[in-house]
Amino acid sequence: MGKSMKRQSEGAGTLMTQTIDPIYSPSALQGFSLVPDEFDMEALVKEHGLQGKVGKNPKTAAIILAGGTGERFGKEGGKQLVEIAHKPILTWSAEAFDAVEDIGLIVIVCPEERHEEYLKTAIDPFPFVTPVVMAPSGATRQESAFSGIEYVPDEYEYVVTHDGARPLVSSELIAHAINTLKGNFDADGAVVAHPAIDTLKVVEDGVIVGTPDRRVFWNAQTPQVFRSGIYRRAHASALSDGFVGTDDSSLIERLGGRVLVVEGKRDNIKLTVPEDYLMMVAAVGAHLREKEGRDL
16 A cells, blocks of 8 residues: 655644634635735734644654545535635644644545645645655545554554544644543543534424433534544444444444543534635634734
8 A cells, every 4th residue: 555755844834712603604715804904814824833843752643534525615626725824724734733742643534646736735835844644535534534544553552533624723622632531541532522502402304302401412523532552443343343433433432432522612613614614714813813912
């Protein structure tokens, strides 16, 4: 199985933590209406960027899933290379992992025929410190994750998975999830999520039949971090049994694994439809303006 690898020097990027409520607009891709024209976001991205780093003995490998076709997003070529401040969505995601010391390898899973394009557009132009390996995606998200773990050497004790189209993740949140798992020896994984805030309804045939207590419900996101041994076993078991889960955690849970929750932020959204893009641009702009104010 052939592998493509890219290694570069220092990293750059940014992190976004400002919560932005949903804004729906059919013309979300046509402009930056929530960011003032005089606001030079690209310049601030460069000024306040992340710095890539790798510790002396990293124990974690990252798998970034970028195999989606972006059909719901409605843009030819998919959503992974859509840009915010002249930087692809995938690059924003990868840079957050590049800035975490315990991550010694980044595996980007995407269609094999697009490996060169993704490297040329989203990786090569940016100064990554952490080695980047390309792996072929599968027909489903689960198959893509299984492909990704095949490219992770056995020396890594932990693996953290992330959606490439979820660029607002911060390096602090990634590190916190990893450290949460490391600090709980009886746990097999840790999943970033946030508490449900909407009223939930149980519906059958178009009729509401119940209103569950939303306090016990959380919206799962990524990153999700696991001990690599059980992660490999969970994927192998699911493949053998023909089980398809909705996320990586569900495979661990199926084996009786104990998975913790790490509270994340609502703005750690996944780019799925055009309206999401406008929210992301607003979140990036709000964070950078706040950071610029603190640095004055």
